[in-house]
Amino acid sequence: MKSYTERDMMRVLLTSLMLCLAATQAPAQSPAPPKQPIPLRDMGSFHIGGRLIEITGQPVKEIVFTPGGVPAKVDPNGTYQLEQMYVQYFLPQSRKGKLPLLLWHGGGLTGVTYETKPDGGDGWLNNFIRYGWDTYISDAMERGRSGWTNTFTGEPVFLPLGDPWERFRIGPIGSWNADKAKRVTYPGTLFPIDSYQQFMKQGVPRWTTTDERIVAAYIELIDKVCPCVVLVHSQSGSFGFKALEARPDKVKALVAVEPAGIGDPKQAAALKGIPTLVVFGDNIALDSRWPQIRKNDDGFFDEITRAGGKVDVLDLPKAGMRGNSHMLMMDKNNLQVAALIQEWLAKQGLVR
């Protein structure tokens, strides 16, 4: 494994400063400075994957879909479509990324993760489109526009406001308080805490029993649009490593942002041909779970490296960038972090 030096960082920070000045980091509600345009040659969406199931033996229902509306007879027996995945794509006129870039989000969230930040600033989607990447955003199977079904095993998980505050390392364990004035953050947190409730509006229910089918849908996406570059975050770290183990020849680089889970260690060698950048934020050592998650990650990367693979770790605080939360793409320096990723992708020969 290779780590970035402080000198690398200084150089990149200088170039990203100009990008940052051009782009916007305006707080919510305040008048935004003029933004760079986004000239697209096309945009669109599709659903992929899924399967059909048969339901039988149910009574026919009469449903009034709208109060005061005309009742409809609905026969719930028959064939159902389920477990598909929603994908939206944006293709810039001036294409500079050599391959499509796929952005996969983390648990309890959707592709909105990469859109406008909760504080109104530009997210990574607009930023990577402006860099010239054909960019594909998906909602993992079961979430958002992918739809969900009552055939999943177990109960969906709903999160109260205080849970991600601590698990996403905005503040330490026990730092959440219903009273805004009494909430504690890690020193110098870069998460836009005034927009925390706005961030929580992005949350969607998620199950803990559906990983295999989520990965199956991602594999179908790879089969449809790759060769490509995949960028994963948090829960989708696990999905990414597993999908790439199944399709190692189709993914030409992997960017794993704070991966919260690993692939199958026995198949780690399959990833040796995929240059990988892993990005970690701050305060990992102070969290109750992240030291172990990081240890699991590092062990998995060691397996890949031992097989002859290349895993670059960008540990932001070690490189002098302090205060990043788990939600790097929403932190105040999100475009600087994106610039580091872009520079790494360029080094892999993936930018024209």
Next chain:
Amino acid sequence: MKSYTERDMMRVLLTSLMLCLAATQAPAQSPAPPKQPIPLRDMGSFHIGGRLIEITGQPVKEIVFTPGGVPAKVDPNGTYQLEQMYVQYFLPQSRKGKLPLLLWHGGGLTGVTYETKPDGGDGWLNNFIRYGWDTYISDAMERGRSGWTNTFTGEPVFLPLGDPWERFRIGPIGSWNADKAKRVTYPGTLFPIDSYQQFMKQGVPRWTTTDERIVAAYIELIDKVCPCVVLVHSQSGSFGFKALEARPDKVKALVAVEPAGIGDPKQAAALKGIPTLVVFGDNIALDSRWPQIRKNDDGFFDEITRAGGKVDVLDLPKAGMRGNSHMLMMDKNNLQVAALIQEWLAKQGLVR
């Protein structure tokens, strides 16, 4: 009420033919002809509305979010954010619509309704952006990227493949068959039936008890981005009429595509200042529910007209355009229908 004549139609069809030739109606999977670019000055998304609730007295859970991952303690007590609505917007560089255009979808679906058609052709979103409208697409509260909660009353509704086939007037009652070869359609249906399963991947569960909160979120959207033009479809007909009754001064035109429900008839007079175009597809008389829905709609429009309002009804088959289903924005002639809507909006003085 005024109806379009066949001569109106001929003139509009001629202009829309050129648009149609420029745009694409390619079937899925086949190589698409070059598309017109989409130069945007900005795009983004936000969540709006919703409320907070308190949950107390629940035991703390230990959750393994990823099989083999590090367990997390989740205290389900606390404050929850719910009932917000997701909105995505696209702002063309060359703005020709004088006001933002809001596209609201129908029941059991999301904003995807207006994106790429199930057959791969351009939907109304791209088309109205190309016309130069600042276009806002939302997922109704409870659906898609708006998220959902287990606090709604009653059970969510899931639809088997055969149900929309008949209720959306692709084929007559009893025409669905699990065997593709045995399915019957209305003569000359314009719905792309080879992509019907792809269409059903767009479906999401919906409740029948949440209308008030859906309308509340739409009213918040109107307060944020209007004055504007609102385009509704099917179930959101009811949402649109109700939200506009609450904010009649903020909406400068309403396009109601096959509205499946009406507003409060006692408040119909509030809509008298909003020019309204209603669009109906084919085979309404042959359906089990649509004759009554149409009768309810017409009665509501009469109330508006009696109060001095202006409701133009574009009955497509009466005007010589046969075969449209309930899903006009996905039918093979979707861009021609959009051209008729655009022409009507221009007549209202809303196009530069």
